[in-house]
Amino acid sequence: MTKIDMWFLITEGFTMPTEDGKVLESSKWAVEQKMKAQANAKAIMALQCGLSSKQLNKVRPFKSAQDLWDKLIELNEGTKDSRIAKRDLLINQLQNFTMKEGETVSSLHGRFKELLNGLHSVGESVEN
Secondary structure (H helix, E strand, O other): OOHHHHHHHHHHOOOOOEEOOEEOOHHHOOHHHHHHHHHHHHHHHHHHHOOOHHHHHHHOOOOOHHHHHHHHHHHHHOOHHHHHHHHHHHHHHHHOOOOOOOOOHHHHHHHHHHHHHHHHHOOOOOOO
């Protein structure tokens, strides 16, 4: 399996081979199924190695590399509802954006860029 195959397992998922609704014993798996299971285990290990124990505790338990990946996305980006709420808050802040008394242009620019970056992080683009 190539690294891109491992990425596909992370994004598309891995399911254990079954027969009549029951998971097959590993001795009955085809070679390709064993390779996918091994790639899934490697992907899980690679993802886990990039996490602190605190982060890992927040995403446990997980069944597959895809499950772990999905939980990491939710942990870092939030749920759809939380992203919408964040977007609405940032848009409101942008619409009411004004220079504070005694604020420098550099500080104003920094706050403005922070708002734009926040909107970008939730998938919102801002036109001139």
